[in-house]
Amino acid sequence: MNVRELAFHSLLAICKDEGYSNIVVSHTIQKHPMEDRDRRFYTELVYGTLRSLNYLDWIINNLSTRKLNKLDPVCLAIVRLGLYQIFGMSKVPDSAACNEAVKLARRFGNGGMAGFVNALLRNSIRQRNSLVIPSAEADLPLHLSLTYHQPKWLIKKWLTDYGTEGAEAICQYFETIPVLCLRANTTRISRDELLQRFRDRGLAARPATYAPEGIYLDDNPGIHTLKELQQGLAIIQDEPSQLVAHAVDPQPHEMIFDVCAAPGGKTTHLAELGGPSCIVYGGDIYDHKLKLIKDNAQRLGLPQVRPLLQNACTIGQSYAGRADRVLVDAPCSGLGVLRRKLDLRWRKKAADLRTLPALQMQILESASACVRPGGILVYSTCTMNDDENEKVVSHFLEKHPEFHAENIGSLCGLAKPGPYIQLLPQEDQLDGFFIARLRRDNE
Numbered sequence: 001m002n003v004r005e006l007a008f009h010s011l012l013a014i015c016k017d018e019g020y021s022n023i024v025v026s027h028t029i030q031k032h033p034m035e036d037r038d039r040r041f042y043t044e045l046v047y048g049t050l051r052s053l054n055y056l057d058w059i060i061n062n063l064s065t066r067k068l069n070k071l072d073p074v075c076l077a078i079v080r081l082g083l084y085q086i087f088g089m090s091k092v093p094d095s096a097a098c099n100e101a102v103k104l105a106r107r108f109g110n111g112g113m114a115g116f117v118n119a120l121l122r123n124s125i126r127q128r129n130s131l132v133i134p135s136a137e138a139d140l141p142l143h144l145s146l147t148y149h150q151p152k153w154l155i156k157k158w159l160t161d162y163g164t165e166g167a168e169a170i171c172q173y174f175e176t177i178p179v180l181c182l183r184a185n186t187t188r189i190s191r192d193e194l195l196q197r198f199r200d201r202g203l204a205a206r207p208a209t210y211a212p213e214g215i216y217l218d219d220n221p222g223i224h225t226l227k228e229l230q231q232g233l234a235i236i237q238d239e240p241s242q243l244v245a246h247a248v249d250p251q252p253h254e255m256i257f258d259v260c261a262a263p264g265g266k267t268t269h270l271a272e273l274g275g276p277s278c279i280v281y282g283g284d285i286y287d288h289k290l291k292l293i294k295d296n297a298q299r300l301g302l303p304q305v306r307p308l309l310q311n312a313c314t315i316g317q318s319y320a321g322r323a324d325r326v327l328v329d330a331p332c333s334g335l336g337v338l339r340r341k342l343d344l345r346w347r348k349k350a351a352d353l354r355t356l357p358a359l360q361m362q363i364l365e366s367a368s369a370c371v372r373p374g375g376i377l378v379y380s381t382c383t384m385n386d387d388e389n390e391k392v393v394s395h396f397l398e399k400h401p402e403f404h405a406e407n408i409g410s411l412c413g414l415a416k417p418g419p420y421i422q423l424l425p426q427e428d429q430l431d432g433f434f435i436a437r438l439r440r441d442n443e
C-alpha cells in the first residue's frame, strides 16, 4: 500500500470512526513496516492534516458550494489530505498532491468524487493568493484559530483567561512538535547510564529540566526501535506527569492508592519511588484498562503494583482510612496536552468542560476518605482550567477542614507562588498541568 493511501485510511479511522490518532498511527506503522523516509512522510501527512483541520476546512468552505457536513467522509478525508500537501508541505509538488488525491478518489469513491476532488484542489492552487485568513483586527478569535489551528471556543476562553499575549503564546506552544520524553526506571538503571546508552547509539538525549528521571530524545528514532522500552528500562511519560509521583512522595512499607490509574504511568512511578515494600494499588473503572497497568508493571519489574477494578466515586466506602497516600489523577478536559492529542482539540466542545468539576469533586471526596489520619492526598490534572483545578481543590478544602494544602515546590524541584503547581505552556514551556498536595490532620 502506498504511503498516501495509508494516511488516507488512518484519517478516515480517526475522523469518521473516532479512533485515537496515536493508536491508529502506531498500529499502522506496526502493521505496515516502512522505510524511515516513508514513515516520516506518513506521520507528517496524518498529524499535519489533523493539526490544521480547521484551516483546511476553512479553505474547503471558501471554495465549495457543498456544505462540509454534506461531503462524503471518504471525499472529505481525500480533500483534506490533498489540501494539507498543497498548503502545508512545501516539498510536495502541487501536481503530485492533486494527481494522487484524484487516484484515491477514483479507487475509494467514484468518478464523480474524483471530478470534485480534482476541481477543488486545482481551484485552491489557482486561488492560493486570495485565500487570506481574516486579520486580527477584523476577528481576533478567528484569526488566532486559523493561524494556530485551535478551536475558536478555546481561543475565546484563553483570551478571557490570559489576555491576547497569553493566548497567542499558548497557541504558539501548542503548534510546536512535542519531543519524546522517557522516564528512566531507576530500579533497573540510573538516568545517567540510560542517557549514555542513547548517546552511544548516536541519539541526541538530554536530561529533563525538573523531573529527576526524565530524558528527552530530541531526534525521535521511532519508539519501535527503542529496545529499552521493551526491556523495561524506561517508559514514555511527559515531564509534568513525572512530577506527580514526587508530589505523592511514597515511602517504604506504605500503602498507596492511585484511584484513576490506567494505563499506569504514575502507578509504576509510585512503585519505583516507594520501593519493593511499598504496595501500590492502581485502580480504574474500566476492566480492559487494568491490563495496561498490569503489562506496564510487569515490563518494568514491579510486582508491588496491584491493579484494582473500582469506581473512584465510591472507593471511600470500601477502603476508609486504609491508605497512607492517595493519588487522584482525575479524568479532565486535557487542555494542557493539546500538542499531543490532535484529535482531542477538535472533539472537545465547551459544553464538555461543564460536567467535569462535579465528577472530579465526587472522586476527590470519596478518595479522600481512604486517607489515614496524617496521610497525603494528591490531586492532579493535565489541564489548565481553574474550574477543574484550583476551584475543585478550594471547594474540597472548604468542606473538609481536616485537610490542609502543602507546598510542593521542593518535592517537585519547581518554585511556584502558592501551594499548588499550575504549569502553563506560556510561562513554563511545558504542557499545562496541575498538582495539589493535601495532608489529613492527625486525629
Ligand SMILES: C[S@@+](CC[C@H](N)C(=O)[O-])C[C@H]1O[C@@H](n2cnc3c(N)ncnc32)[C@H](O)[C@@H]1O
Binding pocket: 241, 259, 260, 261, 262, 263, 264, 265, 266, 267, 283, 284, 285, 286, 289, 310, 311, 312, 313, 329, 330, 331, 332, 363
Ligand atoms: C488522566 S487518566 C489517568 C492516567 C494515569 N494516572 C497515568 O498516569 O497513566 C484518568 C483515568 O481515570 C479513569 N477513570 C475515569 N473515571 C473513573 C472512575 N469513576 N473511577 C476510576 N477510574 C476512572 C479513566 O479510565 C482513565 O484511565
